[in-house]
Amino acid sequence: MKAAIALFLFLSLFRLSFTLYRKHFFVNTLMTWKDAQTYCREYHDDLSTVNKEEAKLLSANPGINHAYFWIGMHMSPNNPEQWIWSGGEDEDIDNWDVGEPNTYTQKCGVVRRSNSKLHNAMCSGTLPFYCMQVFELILVHQNKTWDEALDYCRQTYTDLASLSSKMIMAEAINNATSSQTAYVWTGLRFMAGHWFWVSGDDLQYKAWSKEGELQCPARNLRCGVLDRENNIWRPNNCEDKLNFLCLKKL
Structure with a gap:
């Protein structure tokens, strides 16, 4: 019952000093809604809360071989007219199918996979499902090398930040506006012939500078930064001392 895929999507909290986003894990095991909820709460945070954009991305997972999958939405036990989220999130439920x-x-x-729309179903049915974890994106105003930043994030929070979607990239840019350095360390690293996120996240989304993704960067340019002035990624000298973005698992 291991997660087969993980997708990052952001939960924006405007006018606050931090940013939260959700990471979704697909569990390709058939369970009732209640058993899926129990599983997610044991191994992650809860059954997934999703907005319209997330529903589309999660539905596109080629590993799903069923027409439907569970999420954390359920009918309020106190009001059959009200639908709520398993984790109590204040997320609009406005994506119902006709x-x-x-x-x-x-x-x-x-x-429903075919159109990413919400349906209600019998809770006793068995379906695959998505679990979620919630992370906070934190800008650290300390100047450190890439390795020092990685150690700091892993000791103090969870990891160096992965900017693995357009939405998370936008939130990182917004978060980095108060940085004391023009470049900000991320969890992007070149090693063994390829770039990757040190947290293990997917690198399908890319935001490199116009020079593109360097396939064989110079030995001193193998750590990735967010260029907050030009809103792009750049390869950078790992020994430079910069501010950096950490992830904190909530």
Whole structure:
């Protein structure tokens, strides 16, 4: 029952001094909604809370071989007219398919893969599902080398930041506006012939400078920075001392 895929999407908290985002894990094991909730709470944070954009991205996972998958949405036990999230998140539920929800007896929420729309279903049914973890993006105003920044983030928080989607990139740029250095360390590293996020996250989304992703960077240019003035990634000397972005698992 290991997670087969992880997708990052952000939960923006505007007007606050920090940024949260969600990481989703697909579990390709058939469970009832309640058993899926129990599993997610034991191994992650909870069943996934999703917005419209997340529903589309999660539905595109080629590893799903069912027409529907569980998410954390369910009918309020106190009000059959109200749908709520398993973790209590204040996220709008406004992505219902036509004619849904269609009965008070189907009290648990699924996403229909074909159109990424929300449906209600019998909680006793068995489906694959998504779990989530919530992270905070933190700018550290200390000047450190890349290795020092990595050690600091792993000892103090969780890891150096992975900017693995367009939305997270936008939040990182916003978060880095108060940086004391023009470049900010991220968890991007070149080693063994390729670039990767040290946290293990997918590198499908890319935001390199116009020079592109260097396939064989110079030995002193093998750590990735966020260029906050030009909103791009650059290879950089790992020994430079810069501010940096950490992830904190909540």
